[in-house]
Structure formats: structure tokens, C-alpha cells
Amino acid sequence: MSAARPRSTRLIVALDTKDPAQAVAWREATAASAGAVKLGLEFTYAQGLDAVRDVAGTRPLFLDLKLHDIPNTVASAIGSLARLRPAMLTIHAAGGRAMIAAARRAIDESFPSGERPLLLAVTVLTSLDATALHETGVESDVADQVVRLGRLAMSAGADGLVCSSHEIRLLRDALGDDPVLVVPGIRPAGSAAGDQKRIMTPAQARDAGADWIVVGRPITRAADPAAQAAAIAAELSA
Structure with a gap:
């Protein structure tokens, strides 16, 4: 079992909207508290x-497009994204070893050495529980599937993993401190779970070993997004 270590857990604010002006407003409101912003499929497809x-x-x-296709297509897509200079980008670990390795090569070839983003492999979506996973034909439970995909992704060249908070300790035990763990599905105490099935509070995720947590609606739908982001950042640093 891996030893616990002090870690600095930082906040990514998910700018989940189709509206550029709204996204910029949230970016500015949370800039003092967040280490990064996330833009994903909703905004990218719209704008x-x-x-x-x-x-x-x-x-x-944090460019969260969850690329998942044949290796050549994923590699080509990453080359097209190089002009954005993201700090992190996502692929699906379920795409397999060859796809992950192709993504690694594309990053190394398409980005200057000092500007290469972290390649993060999504394990099991936080909206899936055991029942939903079994419906897709995966007979393993969620924890086993997350660890299996985590091992695969890291051995194929990923820098880190996207996982639910409930699998952080499992991945640390299995893979140690090397993977950068980015954790969505974080809900401050009292927040609605929404469509997330496997959730924790910011402090719980920090204590489990997350490097980054991703928070969207609890911040962006708050009456005062700046205050909510500051409260989460304070919880992480407590």
C-alpha cells in the first residue's frame, strides 16, 4: 500500500456553457482561486x-475533449489542437494501448518540449456506476476496471488519469505517486449530485490523493461564483 504524502490539490473550474461571454465572466470571477479552467465538448462544438x-x-x-478513435485519427486530432497550447488534454483509456501510444507520440512531435500538455486518460466516467458499466458489456466492477485502464494508460505513455474520487486511493495503491490524478464529480457539502454517481467533497478528494479537482455547476450556478470558488480553494488548502 502506498504511503500517504502531503500534496497540493488545485482547483479546475469547468466553464460548461455554449456562451463565450458567460465563460469569460466565470473565468475572470474565479481566476484568483482556480489553477486552471476546463473547456470541453459543449463549448468546443458550439464555438x-x-x-x-x-x-x-x-x-x-484543461482541454477535455476525451478523444477516442483509431490511433491515426487521434494523433492527427492532437496535431490540430497544438495551436491551442493546452496545459492538459484528455483521451479515453478504453481506446487501447495503440491509441494511447499514438497520442503520446503526437504530443511529443506536435508541441515544443517546454509546452507539451499533460496527456490524461479517462478511466471510467463519473456518471457510470456498476449497473451502467455492466450494461456496456464490462463484467468487472468499477474499481477493477479503473485500475486496469489506469495501468494500461500509464504503461502506454499517459502522464495521468481522470478518475472518480472513489478510485483515487486504489490508483495510488496500484500506481504510486507518478500519475497526475484529475478528479471530476466533486461536490461541496450540501451540493446536488446532479448526473454524477461517484462523488466526494473537495477535502475528501484532497485527502485521498487528488492532484486536481474539477468543479463546474456548484461554482458556476452559485449566486456568487467567485465566493464559491474561493471557499473551495480554502477547503483544499486547510
């Missing part, structure tokens, strides 16, 4: 890559 670059501005960008 395009130039808008992604403009909305991110000078903030570190």
Missing part, C-alpha cells in the same frame, strides 16, 4: 477552436 483559445486567454487550459 470552435478559436473561441476556445480566446476564452482560455492566459489561463492554463
